[in-house]
Amino acid sequence: xxxxxxxVSASGVRVVKLGAHLGARIEGVRxxxxxxxxxxADIRAALHEHKVIFFRDQHHLTEDGQYEFAELLGTxxxxxxxxxxxxxxxxxxxxxxTRSNVWHTDVTFVDRVPSASILRAVALPAYxxxxxxxxxxxxxxxxxxxxxLLAENLRARHTNRYDYAADIEDRPDDKDRTYxxxxxxxxxxxEHPVVEVHPETGERALLLGCFVQEIVGLSSAESxxxxxxxxxxxxxxxxxxxxxxxxxxVAIWDNRxxxxxxxxxxxxxxxxxxxxxxxxxxxVGVDGTPSTVIAGDAAAYASAPLGRAA
Ligand SMILES: O=C(O)CCC(=O)C(=O)O
Ligand SMILES: [Fe+2]
Numbered sequence: 001x002x003x004x005x006x007x008v009s010a011s012g013v014r015v016v017k018l019g020a021h022l023g024a025r026i027e028g029v030r031x032x033x034x035x036x037x038x039x040x041a042d043i044r045a046a047l048h049e050h051k052v053i054f055f056r057d058q059h060h061l062t063e064d065g066q067y068e069f070a071e072l073l074g075t076x077x078x079x080x081x082x083x084x085x086x087x088x089x090x091x092x093x094x095x096x097x098t099r100s101n102v103w104h105t106d107v108t109f110v111d112r113v114p115s116a117s118i119l120r121a122v123a124l125p126a127y128x129x130x131x132x133x134x135x136x137x138x139x140x141x142x143x144x145x146x147x148x149l150l151a152e153n154l155r156a157r158h159t160n161r162y163d164y165a166a167d168i169e170d171r172p173d174d175k176d177r178t179y180x181x182x183x184x185x186x187x188x189x190x191e192h193p194v195v196e197v198h199p200e201t202g203e204r205a206l207l208l209g210c211f212v213q214e215i216v217g218l219s220s221a222e223s224x225x226x227x228x229x230x231x232x233x234x235x236x237x238x239x240x241x242x243x244x245x246x247x248x249x250v251a252i253w254d255n256r257x258x259x260x261x262x263x264x265x266x267x268x269x270x271x272x273x274x275x276x277x278x279x280x281x282x283x284v285g286v287d288g289t290p291s292t293v294i295a296g297d298a299a300a301y302a303s304a305p306l307g308r309a310a
Contacts, residue, residue, distance in 0.1 A: 013042040021138035023241030024050035033068035052133040052253040059248040074278030077302040095271040101264040104209035109160040109188040110298035115280030125269030136205040139233040154194040158211040188296035193285030
């Protein structure tokens with residue numbers, strides 16, 4: 001580590017840490033299909049260590065270039081299990097359709113939860129519109145021992161019955177309703193462990209977020225109370241990092257170790273980002289029990305290996 005708290009790898013990748021628990025800016029990399037294996041390995045290592053990593057000035061990237069880079073880092077999924085009308089490669093995160101201002105881990109209503117998401121800024125508002133990530137590993141670690149034990153023995157049901165914004169929308173307009181109809185067009189429901197073991201790092205993390213419908217075996221009041229207790233650990237400000245986007249920025253997050261929230265503070269301004277997700281293994285709890293499907297078949301979305309990733 002230099003005095004600036006940056007680490008430079010042999011491939012020239014420079015990692016500038018942004019916070020104690022998560023977040024790093026990566027310098028010296030031009031993302032694309034032509035990256036060498038060592039650079040890709042360094043990016044992957046930085047992702048696992050810092051949970052969310054940011055690249056600036058990637059103005060050259062197109063949707064195809066973003067996809068080709070994604071193929072070097074992992075196996076891209078289809079854009080989404082249900083929202084597929086916008087294209088074959090990427091999911092448009094467009095303020096005219098939806099605003100993800102609720103804490104979530106991506107696509108947890110299916111069994112094969114994506115391993116990572118790659119998000120590229122395409123159009124940005126004049127003000128506002130940052131995104132905040134939280135470390136679900138730091139959240140787990142911050143729990144006192146009796147609460148860790150409790151969480152490790154819980155499982156939760158996640159569904160896509162509501163879209164991202166359902167909790168906070170008072171009067172959804174027509175566009176919101178159209179998006180929600182597509183989002184919910186096939187019903188998915190999966191039971192996940194509340195504490196998952198990361199397949200690559202072995203770290204334990206809370207697996208919660210807005211798609212949780214209930215904690216298995218509890219009354220709805222008990223479910224709500226326990227969900228709040230654990231979810232509040234995730235969103236403690238010390239466990240978060242916030243990114244103010246510029247055009248050309250790319251963010252990549254480890255979807256097994258984070259939640260995120262898109263801050264809706266840009267009024268009617270247009271904001272658009274392009275997301276590609278990478279397939280992930282089916283989560284397992286600390287006792288080795290994997291997640292189980294209750295409804296919906298996500299095989300067409302992601303060809304995840306059944307069980308742990310190699
Ligand atoms: O709009 C954003 O910044 C993030 C949206 C989101 O939740 C996602 O891309 O998965
Ligand atoms: Fe998301």
